[in-house]
Amino acid sequence: MKRRKLLGYAGAGLGASLGMGMIDQAQAQTTGVTIRSLGHTSFLFTGGGRRILVNPFRRIGCTAGFPSPAQPADIVMISSRLFDEGYLNELPGEPRVLTDPGVYDFENLRIQGILTPHDRQGGRHFGNNTVWRWAQGGVNIVHMGGAAAPLRVEEQILLGRPDIMLVPVGGGPKAFDAAEAVQAVQVLRPKIVIPTHYLTTVAGASCELDPVDNFLALMPGTPVTRAGQGALTVRPNDLPSQGMRIQVYQYPRA
Structure with a gap:
């Protein structure tokens, strides 16, 4: 693996979180x-002149049949050091890799990582997860990465109300099940809402996740859009003016 720049803890807090509003306004004129x-919890976000890759994985178990998520990116964020959320060996180039909770400032971009448990035992089995x-x-x-514990009040304050929330829904020992x-x-x-971390037909026999339909069944009355492709552009004007909708992606195949 090539030498990479790993950015560590940069300080977090409510004051830093509130400061994101100024950066949000600066980006509001952009095109989405x-x-x-x-696949799994890995997504590539392109916009505002940057490519941000989240949670590249090793193809094993629940991710066995996905193509490699190693995509060219400027910034890579991982939620944990586990193979399904933090496999960096195949990444091309020299992206900045964010691994720890904290506040990271780039030109016209602020990223905040918020610590949560990666299991239902306070992180004692699988450590911590970074949202x-x-x-x-x-x-x-x-x-949300691989969040598994209910959100505490302080975490709710830091996260605010997002336009888009990517949330694990398939359960297992280290992520939310449908009800959670x-x-x-x-x-x-x-x-x-974009569901992540659920059972697909490309998973290996050892995968113990539940399908996304378990989550959808618990959200009656919420509009569901199933994408016919693996990438969609969301502009500020595309966001629902009231309520919410669920976006289910077509997942990739190797």
Whole structure:
């Protein structure tokens, strides 16, 4: 693996979080963000002049049949050091890699990582998970990574109300199941919900996740859009003016 710049803890807090509003306004004139599903919790976000890759994985178990998520990117964010959320060996180029909670400032971009447990035992089994929050192309995004514990009040304050929330729904020992995902969605009240981390037909036999339909069944009355392709562009004007909708991506195949 090539030598990479790993950015460590940069300080976090409510004051830093509130400061994101100025950056959000600066980006509001841009043309939106293109969100490409790479499988599992991995997505590539392109907009505002940047490519941000979240949670590249090793193809094994639940991710066995996906193509490699290693895409050219300027910034790579990982939610944990586990193989399904933090496999960096195949990445091309020299992206900045964010691994720890904290506040990271770039030109016209602030990214905040917020620490949560990666299991239902306070992180004692699988350690911690980093939830990522940032604004890109005038759209406020929260990627929950592999969150497994209910959101505490301080986490709710830091995360605010996102335009887009990517949330794990398939359960297992280290991420929300369908009911837990619904609870998190009801707390943050995003405008668009993108389910992640669920069973697909490309998973290996050892995968113990539940399908996305378990989550959808617990969200009756919420409009669901199923994408016919693996990438969609969301502009500020595309966001629902009231309520929320669920966006289910077509996942890639190797």
